[in-house]
Amino acid sequence: MPPIRDKFTIHSKAVVCQDVELKGDITIGAGTIVHPKATIFAIAGPIVIGAGCIIEEGVILVNRRVPSRLRLAFPHSSSSRKEVMRIGDDNIFEIGCRVECPSIGNFNTVSARARVHHTVRLSSYCVIGAACLVVPTEDEIVDEYTVIYGPAAERRIWSERGKIQEADLRKKHAEYLKEMLPKFNRLRRGDGT
Amino acid sequence: MDAPIYYSRAEYIETDTGNKVSRRATIAGPQNIILGGKTIIASGAIIRGDLRRTGPGHAVVISLGRYCLIGEGCVMRPPYKTYRGNFNYYPMKIGDHVHIGNGTIVEAATIGNHVEIGKNCIIGKFTIIKDCAKIADNTVIPPNTVVPALALFAGSPGQLVEDLPESTQEMVEAHTKGFYARFQPAAAER
Numbered sequence: 273m274p275p276i277r278d279k280f281t282i283h284s285k286a287v288v289c290q291d292v293e294l295k296g297d298i299t300i301g302a303g304t305i306v307h308p309k310a311t312i313f314a315i316a317g318p319i320v321i322g323a324g325c326i327i328e329e330g331v332i333l334v335n336r337r338v339p340s341r342l343r344l345a346f347p348h349s350s351s352s353r354k355e356v357m358r359i360g361d362d363n364i365f366e367i368g369c370r371v372e373c374p375s376i377g378n379f380n381t382v383s384a385r386a387r388v389h390h391t392v393r394l395s396s397y398c399v400i401g402a403a404c405l406v407v408p409t410e411d412e413i414v415d416e417y418t419v420i421y422g423p424a425a426e427r428r429i430w431s432e433r434g435k436i437q438e439a440d441l442r443k444k445h446a447e448y449l450k451e452m453l454p455k456f457n458r459l460r461r462g463d464g465t
Numbered sequence: 466m467d468a469p470i471y472y473s474r475a476e477y478i479e480t481d482t483g484n485k486v487s488r489r490a491t492i493a494g495p496q497n498i499i500l501g502g503k504t505i506i507a508s509g510a511i512i513r514g515d516l517r518r519t520g521p522g523h524a525v526v527i528s529l530g531r532y533c534l535i536g537e538g539c540v541m542r543p544p545y546k547t548y549r550g551n552f553n554y555y556p557m558k559i560g561d562h563v564h565i566g567n568g569t570i571v572e573a574a575t576i577g578n579h580v581e582i583g584k585n586c587i588i589g590k591f592t593i594i595k596d597c598a599k600i601a602d603n604t605v606i607p608p609n610t611v612v613p614a615l616a617l618f619a620g621s622p623g624q625l626v627e628d629l630p631e632s633t634q635e636m637v638e639a640h641t642k643g644f645y646a647r648f649q650p651a652a653a654e655r
Contacts, residue, residue, distance in 0.1 A: 291491065308491060308493065309511055329491075329542070330540060367542070367570050368540065384570050384587050385585075385587060402587050402605050403587060403605050403621060423621045441546075441552070444551075444552035445545065445552055447552070448519070448545075452516065452519075455515070456515030457493060
């Protein structure tokens with residue numbers, strides 16, 4: 273593997289605290305909040321985070337997935353076709369969760385200390401409950417509105433009740449943090465500015 | 466008495482009232498945090514005093530009582546909600562003689578006196594824990610739960626397992642005081 277080159281593109285309206293560990297090629301969209309002590313590692317390929325996400329303390333986002341067909345074809349060469357880990361808009365990653373999904377849609381919730389493996393792709397409006405382990409051995413796309421909960425990682429479908437309230441809460445939360453965090457924390461800027 | 470627990474003097478800051486705070490703990494917004502005295506904050510803990518209630522004047526975000534212990538890698542952050550259309554964080558109040566185990570995440574609204582919380586628990590938003598309750602290791606308490614006095618909660622989601630004896634208050638008090646007495650700087654550095 274060639275050494276990982278750091279390249280941080282942070283939107284001017286994003287709030288990224290100084291005390292955050294970043295590695296690799298990372299793009300952070302407008303209005304996204306990254307709390308102190310979060311970790312974002314773009315090891316196998318770049319990470320692109322959309323707008324309005326909230327990433328709390330102790331969250332670990334890692335892109336470590338090497339596309340399986342490339343790995344089979346060229347086991348030792350580092351292909352230039354790296355897989356990008358794309359995270360959509362308005363997602364919330366709560367305290368201490370670990371997410372390795374190669375793609376995440378919009379408006380997902382990953383609760384405290386949940387762990388989502390790199391074989392899983394999240395669509396939109398999914399909820400992963402507190403301390404859930406989602407580690408299937410085969411690749412899987414989690415359908416929209418799926419809720420994974422409990423110690424056995426059971427599933428059901430969200431009825432969409434309270435969707436507007438939830439969206440509103442998240443929007444206000446991000447707005448509040450955007451105003452409040454810079455008062456108490458040092459912020460980090462992208463390479464461009 | 467049990468064997469003392471030694472820590473390196475360089476790592477901890479001791480205040481006039483006997484609070485011992487690790488330099489390796491992350492404390493945001495310290496002006497909004499109140500420690501009652503003889504409280505220990507271990508290394509790697511994260512305490513978020515910056516998430517304060519909006520509004521003018523001084524706002525206390527997290528208040529801890531006396532003889533508390535915040536274990537290694539704990540995260541203490543106040544809970545949030547919207548009320549009448551306004552988003553806000555709400556203060557977190559913790560009583561005296563409260564021990565919180567390593568790696569626990571606390572977003573409770575109120576924790577009473579003489580409460581023991583185990584390791585790697587998750588205490589959901591706006592949880593209220595009454596006096597002398599106990600939370601076992603690895604428990605997940607969902608948001609808005611009320612844990613009654615003298616109850617032992619365990620599991621995911623956390624449920625009542627048994628009632629605790631009435632002597633719990635004295636036991637916990639002796640334990641927390643004993644722990645504070647045992648927690649002393651390493652002799653080599655004196």
